[in-house]
Amino acid sequence: MGRTSDAREKILTAAQALIELRGYSALGVAEICKAAGVPKGSFYYFFESKEALALAVLDEHWEAQRSDWARILRDDAEPLSRLRRLFEETEAGLRAGQRSCGTVSGCMFGNLTLELSNQTEPIRERLQQIFDAQVEMVEKVIGEARERGEVTVGDTREAARSIVAQLEGQVLFAKLYNNTRHLDGLWGNCLALIAARRPDTAAVGS
Amino acid sequence: MGRTSDAREKILTAAQALIELRGYSALGVAEICKAAGVPKGSFYYFFESKEALALAVLDEHWEAQRSDWARILRDDAEPLSRLRRLFEETEAGLRAGQRSCGTVSGCMFGNLTLELSNQTEPIRERLQQIFDAQVEMVEKVIGEARERGEVTVGDTREAARSIVAQLEGQVLFAKLYNNTRHLDGLWGNCLALIAARRPDTAAVGS
Known part of the structure; x- marks a missing residue:
């Protein structure tokens, strides 16, 4: 009961x-x-404990996000279009959150990494697994784009890591200034970080 | 007494x-x-309060860091060399911290942004001022490099913001994995984000 x-x-x-x-x-x-x-x-x-709850919250949040990312990154569109849509949906999600609760809450995984990763090893390990999985998903798409000759980057794993780092850094600013405008440059920066051979690269940072 | x-x-x-x-x-x-x-x-x-203490800690930490950044960024070397040295000294500082206390503690400003910026407005404002000042210092050097025809980026403010975001994102990973190796790609990524016209850009992500 x-x-x-x-x-x-x-x-x-x-x-x-x-x-x-x-x-x-x-x-x-x-x-x-x-x-x-x-x-x-x-x-x-x-x-069992507050820590066990935090792990369950992380698992549930990642399960939902992983399934969104998989849907976006595995469809039939060209690799770079899929990657772009990942950014667009991430931005849309943060904007919707801001509209509903008044503030940009940021990325739960980034928040808990900076708050907790040096304090509890089980949470650090879970967050490492989550970010590793994100990087792997992004890397796969970069690899496909490279096979098509659309990007020139050498180390696709390192490039994927840099893209996720860029995302976390800009989401940090969006939260700090409570302003999703900070996410506008993400796609241009992503193209720069993977050295994309496309006309849009000229727009980077402009 | x-x-x-x-x-x-x-x-x-x-x-x-x-x-x-x-x-x-x-x-x-x-x-x-x-x-x-x-x-x-x-x-x-x-x-007056724990919050007042946090503001004083932020001020003291930023005063020391600001003076380091000013020393590095205002010397006589070429603009991109100065920017590179800023990254190198930041990495060296994080490595020294890891050696002395066993863990990468990350960036205090990034940590407190994700932990607190949605909870206390005075701390949010102070952190905004600090990151604005960082971006301004980096922007000035990018502007100098652009005047010399060494970088092609259009919006120097946006590029400087992206560089600081990249730094925060990679420091987050260095903390999460307790491994400063995540800082190795920073300079290559920085060159990509400012579209530098230098041979080293070829090394980005490789």
Whole structure:
């Protein structure tokens, strides 16, 4: 009674919203349970600790994002068009978030990396796996574009890592200035970082 | 007695070390005073609140970094050499930090941006001023390089912002993987982002 899987979902949803708003360290289990509308006993029925909850939140968030990225990056369009659409959808998601809650909350993975990666090894490892998976997905598309002679970059893994780094850095600025305009240059920068052989490269930074 | 400016310095030094290690939210005033070896009364003599302390820590950290950046960026070398040295010294600083404390602590400004910018407006504003100043310093050097015909970028402000974003993104990875190798590609990426007309651009991402 009460300890249904519904309660687990409520805790996860409340925790994700609170972590996006205020980070992890400042949160207490009591506050999460209050926001979720479940008794504190339920929490420890489903999660061994606050850290176990954070891992579950990361897994759930990544599962949703991974499936979005896979859909975008695996369709039939040309490789660079798919990569561009990944940026466009990421920007659209951040803009929608800002409209609904008033602030750019940024990237949960980047936020928790800077807040926690030096404090808990299980969270550091999970975040490494997530970013490795992101880089791998981007690398695959860059490799396809290179096979078509559209990009000249040598080390596709390093280029993919740089693109994800650029994304994280610009999302940091979008959050800091609460302004998604900082995402406008992402695609131009991405083309520069993979040395794309296309007319649009001329537009980089202009 | 005890409330000397020495106590203020001790509090600032302890707070900076603790914030780099564990972030801001997880810290308490009592813990900071214990690490500083000063009584709690001293804290409130010098700082109105934990937030006021965080602002003082940011100011002190930026004052030191700003003076380093100014020294590097204003010397007599060619503009792109100065910019390259800025990256090299940043990397050397992160490597030295890792050697002395075992982990890459990352960039305090980036860390606090992702942890706090949506939570306290005074800290958000201070961090905006700091990043604006960084971008302005980098932009000036890019402008000089453009006057010499060494870079082709159109919007120097946007390019400078992208370079600082790239730096923050790669420092995030260096922290996440506790590995400064992630900083190796910074200079090549910087050249790509400013569309430098130099032989080294061929090495980007290779």
